[in-house]
Amino acid sequence: MSRIFLVDDHTIVRDGLRALLANEPNITIVGEASNGQELLDRLPTAPADVVLLDANMPVLDGLATTQRLRAEYPQVRVLILSMLAHERYIGQLFDAGASGYVLKSAEKDEILLGIQMVISGRQFLCSDLGLNMLRKVLTKDDEPDETTKASRLSRRESEVLQLLAEGLTTNEIAEKLFTSKRTIETHRQNILEKTQTKNTAALIRMAVTQGLLD
Structure with a gap:
């Protein structure tokens, strides 16, 4: 059973994710938080395997939270779920210790695949981001x-x-x-x-x- 902690500053997003994952037999939601500091305060009593983490939050954002998690809870995998699609910022999050990055526009199956991949110790980038980056590489000569x-x-x-x-x-x-x-x-x-x-x-x-x- 994979233990998932949801972190997003919008209640409606957390509710949507909880509903999305509710019927998955191998997933249990162990907690929710509206920012990174709340997550860090609650993790000692609600241990998780994967943190599904928004990038843009008040108090402690996704980048700072990821850095803290890598230092304090290195066993916890971080899967970023965000609207931001900027390569530089995505790279910073991976450098900080994130295992995966999924756009909030992704389908349920892709979010589930991302969870499975990071739990298995692998990295994951959603298909829309991967294809967009590939297009930029292919057109680099025409910069x-x-x-x-x-x-x-x-x-x-x-x-x-x-x-x-x-x-x-x-x-x-x-x-x-x-x-x-x-x-x-x-x-x-x-x-x-x-x-x-x-x-x-x-x-x-x-x-x-x-x-x-x-």
Whole structure:
């Protein structure tokens, strides 16, 4: 019997996962938490084989939680379940000790396969991510220049870039654009990925150089 601990800051996601796994004969849900710190507080009394872990959470996010789990509970496997599809961030999570990464849009069978793979000691990457990475490798020789990369930004991403350059915080941008902090963080990650910049400072430098800011 595989013991699974669910960690996501949205109750509806945890409820959905619990319902999804409820009838699996070889799986039992031993606990739930809304962030990484809650997980670490509860693991001593609710031991698990696999932690199904969201990447983007308050208090202690997926990356920090994975690092703590590798240091404090090395026997526990980490399967990331996230909406984020950025190669750099995925690589950081694997480097931190995650055994697998599955998009929240994945089908039930793929989530179950991911659980089985990490329990067996192997690594797992969901098919959509794997195919997307393969396409990027195959088209690497046709890599566009910086101006072309920046032109890939959507209208909303360009708005977020402008506000970042003006020094607004994520919360301030979310309030200004009438959306959630999570959405702005996702836009920011998309902008970094599309422009292939490592952080906000490098992004702003590139945007100034390319004349992308008002």
